[in-house]
Amino acid sequence: MDNPESRVTDEVRQTADAIGTMEIRGAATIADAAAKALRTQAEQSSAETADELRAELRAAARVLHDTRPTAVSLPNALRYVLFDADGATVEDVRASVVTSVVEFCDRLENAQTDLGRVGANRLRDGDTIMTHCHSTDVLACVEAAVEQGKDLTAIVKETRPRLQGHITARELVEMGVDVTLIVDSAARRYMNDVDHVLVGADSIAADGSVINKIGTSGLAVTARDRGTPIVCAAQTIKLHPDTLTGHTVDIEMREESEVIDPDEADEIGDITVKNPAFDVTPPRYVDAIVTERGQYPPESIVTLMRDLFGEGTTEPWVVE
């Protein structure tokens, strides 16, 4: 058998590139795209044996995995799809992958709808929310509240350096929410006007820490200082199983050029530029984690994690 990595399809590689460059972004969206890419690997493969196809799928999973390190929805998606890739023939393996992907994507969509209903119950008619970055889980809560007839106002942080707050602003306007866009450093200035800070998550650790877009932890401290509740909307696919066994979550460091034009940096002189994409908000600054299974105080999220994952997991491409 030749090297399985050489048979990873162009579609898988294109999806991996799009995740790496953040053309495809957001933890739930990344999970959906990665699962669908594995399906294309299974469908387009010319493997002659079931084992060959499984080796190809593991190679494809690795290419997809090695794109962005922080959102655990990515390895969780790959693991879900590969878990049942058994079968004695190529056709069996292919069929089981297709079934898993369809099931996974349906569950993802349903989880977001269910989570949205839970989150909407926290919001009252006339409330003002503050958002950070762009999270489809957060927007599902707002959308459900609007569908319940609640009138909401939003203060949207632009979220440097990639300005995903602009996407949030656009989608909130489409829902009929009144939007005020602010620069990140104006959050404290407007906190007294806010009833709830709503953030998403890329990963949730077993101790209830929320790993989300850089700036979330500072926002949470400001919210706590002013007594404003901070709620994290995160489907259970954001729960990070490795943290059950003491691992920490890798924080992605992105290109300096997202922060400053390289020519300008050169002109300034000898400076170091750092661009961490995420930070860690300790559980004491978070009031609730809203999932499709209900809302949890961050400190008790570990019980849900043990229910879902047992004591831990292996990487999606490890042969057991």
Ligand SMILES: O=P(O)(O)OC[C@H]1O[C@H](OP(=O)(O)O)[C@H](O)[C@@H]1O
């Ligand atoms: O899954 P949903 O709620 O859509 O997004 C969750 C999180 O993913 C995003 O990361 P990035 O923009 O991919 O770096 C943001 O940090 C956002 O809060």
